Amino acid sequence: xxxxxxxxxxxxxxxxxxxxxxxxxALDDLTRKRNAAEKRFQAYGIAAIAIGLFFLVxxxxxxxxxxxxxxxxxxxxxxxxxxxxxxxxxxxxxxKTKAYEEIFINALSGQxxxxxxxxxxxxxAIERIxxxxxxxxxAFFRENEDQLGQAVRFDLAASSRVDGYMSGRITRDSMTxxxxxxxxxxxxxxxLVEAGVIKTVFNxxxxxxxxxxxxxxxxxxxGASVIGSFFMMLVVLFLSLPIGVAASIYLEEFAPQNRFTDxxxxxxxxxxxxxxIVFGILGLAVFIQFMHLPQSAPxxxxxxxxxxxxxxxxxxxxxxxxxxxxxxxxxxxxxxASKMQATFHHVLPLAMPGILTGTIIGLAQALGETAPLLxxxxxxxxxxxxxxxxxxxxxxxxxxxPAQIYTWAARSDLAFTEKAWGGIIVxxxxxxxxxxxxxxxxxxxxxxx
Amino acid sequence: MNEMPSIEQAKDMTxxxxxxxxxxxxxxxxxxxxxxxxxxxxxxxxxFIGPSGCGKSTFLRTINRMNDTIDICRVEGSxxxxxxxxxxxxxxxxxxxxxxGMVFQKPNPFPKSIYDNIAYGPRIHGLARNKAELDDIxxxxxxxxxxxxxxxxxxxxxxxxxxxGQQQRLCIARAIAVSPEVILMDEPxxxxxxxxxxxxxxxxxxxxxxxxxxxxxxxxxxxxxVSQRTAFFHLGVLVEEGLTEDIFTNPKDKRTQDYITxxxx
Numbered sequence: 001x002x003x004x005x006x007x008x009x010x011x012x013x014x015x016x017x018x019x020x021x022x023x024x025x026a027l028d029d030l031t032r033k034r035n036a037a038e039k040r041f042q043a044y045g046i047a048a049i050a051i052g053l054f055f056l057v058x059x060x061x062x063x064x065x066x067x068x069x070x071x072x073x074x075x076x077x078x079x080x081x082x083x084x085x086x087x088x089x090x091x092x093x094x095x096k097t098k099a100y101e102e103i104f105i106n107a108l109s110g111q112x113x114x115x116x117x118x119x120x121x122x123x124x125a126i127e128r129i130x131x132x133x134x135x136x137x138x139a140f141f142r143e144n145e146d147q148l149g150q151a152v153r154f155d156l157a158a159s160s161r162v163d164g165y166m167s168g169r170i171t172r173d174s175m176t177x178x179x180x181x182x183x184x185x186x187x188x189x190x191x192l193v194e195a196g197v198i199k200t201v202f203n204x205x206x207x208x209x210x211x212x213x214x215x216x217x218x219x220x221x222x223g224a225s226v227i228g229s230f231f232m233m234l235v236v237l238f239l240s241l242p243i244g245v246a247a248s249i250y251l252e253e254f255a256p257q258n259r260f261t262d263x264x265x266x267x268x269x270x271x272x273x274x275x276x277i278v279f280g281i282l283g284l285a286v287f288i289q290f291m292h293l294p295q296s297a298p299x300x301x302x303x304x305x306x307x308x309x310x311x312x313x314x315x316x317x318x319x320x321x322x323x324x325x326x327x328x329x330x331x332x333x334x335x336x337a338s339k340m341q342a343t344f345h346h347v348l349p350l351a352m353p354g355i356l357t358g359t360i361i362g363l364a365q366a367l368g369e370t371a372p373l374l375x376x377x378x379x380x381x382x383x384x385x386x387x388x389x390x391x392x393x394x395x396x397x398x399x400x401x402p403a404q405i406y407t408w409a410a411r412s413d414l415a416f417t418e419k420a421w422g423g424i425i426v427x428x429x430x431x432x433x434x435x436x437x438x439x440x441x442x443x444x445x446x447x448x449x
Numbered sequence: 450m451n452e453m454p455s456i457e458q459a460k461d462m463t464x465x466x467x468x469x470x471x472x473x474x475x476x477x478x479x480x481x482x483x484x485x486x487x488x489x490x491x492x493x494x495x496x497f498i499g500p501s502g503c504g505k506s507t508f509l510r511t512i513n514r515m516n517d518t519i520d521i522c523r524v525e526g527s528x529x530x531x532x533x534x535x536x537x538x539x540x541x542x543x544x545x546x547x548x549x550g551m552v553f554q555k556p557n558p559f560p561k562s563i564y565d566n567i568a569y570g571p572r573i574h575g576l577a578r579n580k581a582e583l584d585d586i587x588x589x590x591x592x593x594x595x596x597x598x599x600x601x602x603x604x605x606x607x608x609x610x611x612x613x614g615q616q617q618r619l620c621i622a623r624a625i626a627v628s629p630e631v632i633l634m635d636e637p638x639x640x641x642x643x644x645x646x647x648x649x650x651x652x653x654x655x656x657x658x659x660x661x662x663x664x665x666x667x668x669x670x671x672x673x674x675v676s677q678r679t680a681f682f683h684l685g686v687l688v689e690e691g692l693t694e695d696i697f698t699n700p701k702d703k704r705t706q707d708y709i710t711x712x713x714x
Contacts, residue, residue, distance in 0.1 A: 327557035335570035336547035
């Protein structure tokens with residue numbers, strides 16, 4: 001019809017001529033090439049998926065195999081009775097915890113002879129195996145004086161080296177004698193295991209507990225950081241979702257199309273690509289140095305992560321608003337709904353599944369973010385306890401899961417590396433449960449329509 | 450259908466429902482509608498015909514100000530409904546659209562139950578004081594749209610699950626539910642099969658008793674079947690307007706004749 005359509009016709013002419021005499025059963029060169037190209041492309045796709053799956057499996061294997069030991073712990077289980085006289089005598093001495101330790105060792109060797117296992121019980125070896133249990137025992141009886149004279153069972157945490165020996169991290173071949181553990185101690189440990197004194201149990205304190213100092217890997221737990229992350233996610237969710245959705249609705253449905261809104265749009269897209277550490281330093285400058293909000297607090301962490309999450313939520317919300325067919329808006333306006341009624345009664349509910357998807361992606365990103373937390377003091381901080389109460393959860397210093405994992409990974413004791421892997425498992429479980437909640441919510445919204 | 454209009458027309462000629470005067474519509478720089486003057490009679494069907502892109506849908510959408518939703522669209526001139534200029538700054542388009550309902554080219558029921566589709570308009574306009582009144586509005590609207598017998602037992606099923614023709618009649622029922630005075634229809638049958646089309650046309654004919662209907666259509670047979678008056682648009686200009694019989698049997702303009710005889714468009 002026009003000049004533009006002419007060239008392809010002329011170029012198609014010779015190909016057509018060469019194809020004409022052939023039978024449909026015989027594939028011509030062009031078709032064969034096309035089929036080969038298609039097969040090749042499919043092979044690339046399958047290869048890409050296979051590579052992806054391979055790395056996923058490697059990752060899952062690495063995480064699980066390295067992290068699982070963190071969920072078990074080695075305890076030294078000793079049962080003994082402390083009489084009132086022993087208690088008074090021990091309290092009367094100068095080195096009180098030393099006195100308790102003696103009582104403990106006596107009880108332990110008593111228990112061993114009872115079960116018929118002969119092993120030398122030297123105070124030094126015991127100290128290397130269970131640390132200094134005197135303090136724990138004394139603290140228990142000072143708190144519960146009514147337990148005096150009764151049989152009490154103690155589950156004392158074994159030292160991190162013994163824990164490592166039990167979980168296979170340390171072997172007789174790999175270890176060297178040090179003031180922490182002698183190879184002779186391992187014989188004692190083996191005997192204690194046989195006597196049922198040393199046991200491996202599920203490590204609840206790891207899940208519920210707080211971080212411990214660098215010298216006490218066995219007692220370190222991730223619970224407090226889980227709470228910290230939880231409060232941060234609350235802040236992020238309740239700030240970024242309403243702000244993000246309101247901003248997108250305004251931009252998508254109400255704002256006039258002009259240079260100013262174009263500029264805003266470009267900036268939002270750019271913000272989504274800004275490195276998170278930039279948000280961290282912004283948070284440090286604005287929230288801590290200027291507004292004097294408390295350092296290391298989940299509130300500040302949440303605010304910083306909100307800034308980071310907003311662009312993600314805005315972009316995905318706008319995309320899902322755009323995907324709602326315009327005929328729905330027409331229909332609502334056609335029966336005399338105002339623009340706001342049309343948006344809130346019809347467009348927003350239809351966009352809701354998409355908005356939820358965007359929100360959960362944003363939250364997942366925020367949950368795993370470590371860099372901005374570095375700058376507002378949530379990394380390297382030892383989360384030693386739980387916040388007292390709901391408000392304190394926002395304002396009291398705490399750590400977050402990724403920050404805690406980073407802190408552990410940076411410590412020299414290998415027992416902490418194991419904790420870091422275990423922490424990653426907890427983080428992934430937290431993330432997974434967040435996603436499951438989002439999927440359930442999305443299902444519910446979809447079913448309503 | 451075509452014998453009646455002449456009598457009715459003579460009676461109603463005195464006062465028109467909608468009167469457009471020198472209407473211009475611009476999309477940015479593009480002058481889409483030029484100098485359209487038209488009088489639309491109450492309680493009658495007026496059809497707009499013309500080739501694609503001639504501006505008939507654009508002009509239809511100026512009557513209930515649906516063009517307001519397009520940023521770059523600008524309307525000049527005056528359109529009066531019952532002698533009130535609908536482009537007067539005092540006029541709220543939302544209130545206007547309750548008076549001038551619209552049915553679209555593609556059936557677009559809300560993804561809700563049949564009941565909620567009809568009840569939505571009355572709810573937001575506060576037309577019913579209680580559930581019983583709302584039920585009445587829903588059933589009477591569905592009856593007027595000839596859909597009641599088909600759906601009365603499944604009012605809580607989604608409106609999107611019905612057949613295309615039923616969906617379009619549902620949309621008509623939804624428009625009726627807010628008791629408009631004028632109903633605008635933008636190619637209401639273009640997505641429907643001949644049987645569904647026949648049903649919708651029958652419905653339009655019945656609705657003529659109570660409503661002023663303006664319909665845009667690509668089918669000249671449809672225009673001839675349902676409308677009393679026909680307007681022919683070409684390139685944004687209203688070429689000719691008159692009784693449907695006259696337009697189809699005795700067009701005054703060469704372009705109208707060419708179009709209805711199928712020489713272009």
